[in-house]
Amino acid sequence: MKDITKNDTSHVIKPNKGSEHPSSTDRHRTLIKVQGIEQSFKVGEETVEVLHNSSFTIEEKTFNIIYGPSGSGKSTLLNVLSAIQPPTRGRVEIAGFDIYKYKPEQLAYFRGSQIGVVYQQNYWVSSLNVIENVALPLYFLGKKKQEAHRLAMDALQRIDMAPFAKKSPLLLSGGEQQRIAMARAIVADPMLIIADEPTGSLDTKNGDMIMALLQSYNRDLKRTVVLVTHNMEYLPLADRLIKINDGVCQEMQNDDVGHTTKNLIKDLGDRIDKLAESKRNG
Amino acid sequence: MDKARLSLAKSKRPTISLRLLLHMSWQNIISKKLRSWLTIMGIIVGIGSIAFLVSFGLGLQQIVTDNVVGDNSIRSIEITTPNSRIIKLDSQAIEKIQKFPHIDKLGVAYSFPASIGLSGGGIDSIIYGVDDQFQEMTTLNLIDGRLLNNKDQNSIVLSTATLKAIGISDNSKALGQDVEITVPLQYADPELKDLEESFKIVGIIDSGQDNEIFTTTAVFDAQQVPIYKVAKVIADDTDNINELRTQIEASGFQTSSPIDTLDQINQLFKFFNIILAGFGAIGIIVALLGMFNTLTISLLERTKEIGLMVTLGGRRRDMRRLFMIEASILSIIGALSGIVLSYVSGQIINQVANANAASRVSERFNIFSTPMWLVAVLVLFMLAVGLLVAFFPAKRAERINPIDALRRE
Ligand SMILES: Nc1ncnc2c1ncn2[C@@H]1O[C@H](COP(=O)(O)OP(=O)(O)OP(=O)(O)O)[C@@H](O)[C@H]1O
Ligand SMILES: [Mg+2]
Numbered sequence: 001m002k003d004i005t006k007n008d009t010s011h012v013i014k015p016n017k018g019s020e021h022p023s024s025t026d027r028h029r030t031l032i033k034v035q036g037i038e039q040s041f042k043v044g045e046e047t048v049e050v051l052h053n054s055s056f057t058i059e060e061k062t063f064n065i066i067y068g069p070s071g072s073g074k075s076t077l078l079n080v081l082s083a084i085q086p087p088t089r090g091r092v093e094i095a096g097f098d099i100y101k102y103k104p105e106q107l108a109y110f111r112g113s114q115i116g117v118v119y120q121q122n123y124w125v126s127s128l129n130v131i132e133n134v135a136l137p138l139y140f141l142g143k144k145k146q147e148a149h150r151l152a153m154d155a156l157q158r159i160d161m162a163p164f165a166k167k168s169p170l171l172l173s174g175g176e177q178q179r180i181a182m183a184r185a186i187v188a189d190p191m192l193i194i195a196d197e198p199t200g201s202l203d204t205k206n207g208d209m210i211m212a213l214l215q216s217y218n219r220d221l222k223r224t225v226v227l228v229t230h231n232m233e234y235l236p237l238a239d240r241l242i243k244i245n246d247g248v249c250q251e252m253q254n255d256d257v258g259h260t261t262k263n264l265i266k267d268l269g270d271r272i273d274k275l276a277e278s279k280r281n282g
Numbered sequence: 283m284d285k286a287r288l289s290l291a292k293s294k295r296p297t298i299s300l301r302l303l304l305h306m307s308w309q310n311i312i313s314k315k316l317r318s319w320l321t322i323m324g325i326i327v328g329i330g331s332i333a334f335l336v337s338f339g340l341g342l343q344q345i346v347t348d349n350v351v352g353d354n355s356i357r358s359i360e361i362t363t364p365n366s367r368i369i370k371l372d373s374q375a376i377e378k379i380q381k382f383p384h385i386d387k388l389g390v391a392y393s394f395p396a397s398i399g400l401s402g403g404g405i406d407s408i409i410y411g412v413d414d415q416f417q418e419m420t421t422l423n424l425i426d427g428r429l430l431n432n433k434d435q436n437s438i439v440l441s442t443a444t445l446k447a448i449g450i451s452d453n454s455k456a457l458g459q460d461v462e463i464t465v466p467l468q469y470a471d472p473e474l475k476d477l478e479e480s481f482k483i484v485g486i487i488d489s490g491q492d493n494e495i496f497t498t499t500a501v502f503d504a505q506q507v508p509i510y511k512v513a514k515v516i517a518d519d520t521d522n523i524n525e526l527r528t529q530i531e532a533s534g535f536q537t538s539s540p541i542d543t544l545d546q547i548n549q550l551f552k553f554f555n556i557i558l559a560g561f562g563a564i565g566i567i568v569a570l571l572g573m574f575n576t577l578t579i580s581l582l583e584r585t586k587e588i589g590l591m592v593t594l595g596g597r598r599r600d601m602r603r604l605f606m607i608e609a610s611i612l613s614i615i616g617a618l619s620g621i622v623l624s625y626v627s628g629q630i631i632n633q634v635a636n637a638n639a640a641s642r643v644s645e646r647f648n649i650f651s652t653p654m655w656l657v658a659v660l661v662l663f664m665l666a667v668g669l670l671v672a673f674f675p676a677k678r679a680e681r682i683n684p685i686d687a688l689r690r691e
Contacts, residue, residue: 084593085685097290105597109295112595123590123688127313128306140595142296145305184594 031192031224032058032081034249037090039076050076051087054249056242061222063215065235068244074228075120075196077244081226082194083111094192112137116185118195122177124169131156131165134184141188155183159213175206182213193217193225200230211237232268235261298600307607310580318612321569321576325616326623328569329664332562333624333652339555341628341651343547348647350543357386357520358419359527359539361513366470369534371510382529384522385515389416392502393511397464398440398448398495405447407493409438409465411502419514422496426453427485430498438463439485439496447493459483463495470507477505566664570671573612577605577675588679589687598680605676606669613668617661625652 039051050073058064066074079085080092086100093099094114099107111117116137124133131152138148156162159179164172169180178198185193195214199207211234218225227238235241241252241260252260311318361379363371380388392411398404412420414432422429422439430439438461442453450456460480467474481497515530517523520541527537588601628650635649 079685082593099290102290106290106295108592108595108597109297110290111593117593119688123586125306125587125591127309132309136591136596137594139298139302139306140591140597140600142298144299145302188595 029060030057031060031095032226033093034058034081035091035093037080037087037092039073039080039085039247040088049247051080051247051249053090054244054247055090056249056251058224058226058240060224061218062224062239063218063237064224064226064240064242065238066226066228066242066244066249067230067235072244073247074244077249078117078194078196078226078228082115082117083107109141112140113188114190114192116188116190116193118178118181118185118193118198120196120200122169122174122181124177126168126170129166130161130169130172130180133169134180134187137184137188152183152187155187156180158186159183174201175203175209178202178206178210179213182210186217191223193223195225195227197228197230199234207231232261232264235264297597303600303603303607304611307604307611310584310604311608311611314580317576317579321573321612322616322619324569324572325566325613325664325668326620328562328565328567328620329617329660330620330624331565332559333621333656333660334627334650335558335562336555336656337624337628337650337652339551339558340653340656341632341649343551343555344651345647345649346551347544347547350540350547355419355516356540356544357517357523359515359517359523359530359537361515361530362511362536362538363509363534364536366509370508371513371535372508375533375535376510376513378533379513379515379530382526384518384526386518387415387419387516388513389413389419389515390499390510390513391416392470392499392507394465394467394469396495398444398493399462400448400450400459401462404462404464405444405493407440407444407447407495409463409495409497411497411499413499416514417496419516422487423489425486425488427457427483429485430496432498432500434484434498434500436479436481436501437484437497438481439487440483441487441489441492441494443489443491444493444495445486453486456483456486467502467505467507470509474505474507477501566667569616570667573609573668574671574675576612577609577672580608581605581675581679584679585682585687585690588682589684592682592684593688598682601682602676602680605672605679609668609672609676610665613664614661617664621652621657621660625650628652 034057035055037051037054038049040047040049042048054077066077068074076085080087083092083094083099091098091100099110102110125136128136131149134155135143135145135148135152138151139145143151153162153165156165159182161176161179161183164176164180169177172180178201182198185195193214195210198210198214202210214225214227215237217223227234229235243250243252243260361371363369369375376388376390379385390413394409396407396409398407398409412430414430417430424439425442427439430437445451445453445456448461450459460482463477463479463481465477467477479501487494487496515526517526523539523541527539530537591601592598632648632650636646639647
């Protein structure tokens with residue numbers, strides 16, 4: 001991956017119009033197959049059902065966006081997809097493996113080597129500096145410190161954060177932290193990137209930069225991206241949309257993306273009009 | 283996706299190196315400087331006080347042992363007879379003993395009351411007839427002239443107290459001087475007459491207040507004295523002393539060894555040292571509570587971090603190891619610093635005590651003694667109890683569910 005932040009045009013996020021996409025031809029194999037998953041949590045005496053009987057697939061090398069209202073179960077679904085949360089029922093296949101059949105240690109190795117996660121919030125090991133935090137997944141993969149730091153430096157350079165290597169991540173701004181979280185997610189060169197509202201707390205410029213990074217990772221390196229976002233503007237980037245409502249996932253077909261986006265934006269406009277009107281009346 | 287196939291199918295996964303775990307634990311320790319420092323201080327005080335008290339006990343033990351055993355080799359055995367008429371310590375018996383295994387050296391000595399003077403009548407003293415080996419084992423404190431050897435004829439070495447008693451106060455004048463000695467040999471054999479001869483002084487020893495005279499065995503051999511007063515052997519190894527003694531005693535002789543006294547001293551000091559260590563142990567308990575507190579707070583603070591590390595590919599058992607390593611680092615640093623501190627204080631006290639006593643005591647002595655084994659025992663002990671205390675927080679770290687940890691506010 002080239003240093004895309006230095007390339008001015010990369011900040012402009014291009015909508016994904018099928019045929020324009022260079023990799024559209026070889027986009028057939030299924031990477032993730034989710035079958036009838038359910039997820040419930042015990043909270044005291046009660047059982048909270050978060051995901052209901054959801055099934056869908058995610059194709060290799062695609063850019064997928066999951067959207068839905070707050071509390072609908074998006075983060076929970078991402079946890080299930082990122083091999084950290086075994087579902088109460090159903091199965092998750094990644095690259096043909098029924099992943100939750102494997103031992104926790106093997107699953108941890110799989111996470112470290114094949115899945116890069118950017119969380120809704122920023123989490124750091126506070127006693128380690130930026131480069132050590134970025135290198136963490138490599139440490140756990142058994143890499144030597146020197147090599148891990150070389151790769152971590154590469155990842156930092158890609159996002160233009162190399163000068164921050166020796167700083168404490170806690171002292172950086174939200175945008176800077178989010179970029180470093182991106183570096184940590186890609187440092188082990190995983191096949192799958194999962195990002196939970198990575199732009200949630202960022203301004204447009206920083207948000208766009210993160211999106212550009214994700215897009216470049218998908219287009220240039222042909223990695224699969226699964227993204228949760230509330231930001232409607234980004235929906236057109238997706239090859240595929242997965243809508244989640246009250247824990248039920250609904251797959252949108254490729255052709256629907258434009259249509260859905262248009263509807264969503266129209267809904268939004270309507271809602272804002274209504275709000276404005278009630279303000280004027282009340 | 284061949285990469286995925288590889289990473290999931292492997293039954294034994296590579297994992298983080300011990301060196302990096304050490305690095306991460308160390309970073310955590312230095313990022314919480316005050317807390318880590320307080321924890322280490324607790325261990326310094328705890329281990330330091332044990333080291334200080336036990337060093338004191340060991341130093342005293344050494345001083346007492348040195349005084350009691352003196353210059354005698356602890357491998358030596360003194361052989362006497364309980365009844366010289368029935369069991370004779372004669373040359374035949376010595377030949378027999380000589381053949382026992384594990385004997386390094388054997389020496390014999392006659393001993394009689396004697397009277398010594400410059401000419402005729404004199405003062406009471408004890409005369410020993412010793413062979414070279416016996417003389418060597420007795421380690422005489424020679425201050426002038428020379429010691430005896432088997433070839434000497436009518437030569438003596440005597441103590442300063444004896445010299446003074448016969449009226450010679452200048453050592454240099456004594457050497458070469460002839461003295462008259464009378465020895466009533468009837469003590470050994472009623473048939474024998476008194477030995478009355480002139481001897482030349484060849485050496486002077488310091489043996490405190492005792493009137494002692496040493497001469498060669500040849501003097502008494504010539505008079506056909508049938509039995510020795512005492513024989514001394516040195517065993518080839520302390521471990522063989524008991525075997526050798528049993529063998530000698532089986533022939534009817536009595537034996538005694540400095541090891542008897544030493545055993546009693548050691549027994550007493552073992553008890554004393556345990557009591558001293560017990561006082562120090564109170565400090566250790568406080569230090570351990572401090573460490574438990576530190577690790578538990580660290581666990582609560584780091585719940586999220588641990589969850590994060592697991593999601594990033596860490597094994598749960600590595601999380602446990604992080605805590606165990608942290609406890610080990612704190613224990614070792616604390617224990618070593620505590621020992622160094624106690625050692626330095628002990629050395630200062632040793633110096634001061636020696637300086638004060640220099641006028642009265644000729645040899646250096648150590649009130650505090652910190653042998654290497656004590657250092658090793660204390661460090662290992664602290665490491666063991668430190669790990670024991672770390673076990674529970676570490677186990678909790680291992681059980682942290684990453685999802686719950688990351689969701690926590
Ligand atoms: N481990 C858990 N234990 C109990 N309840 C949980 C757990 N995880 C999620 N939930 C509940 O499940 C529901 C969905 O949570 P989730 O975080 O998946 O929502 P979300 O779609 O990501 O919301 P947001 O857009 O606000 O991030 C919430 O009501 C939440 O309280
Ligand atoms: Mg969420």
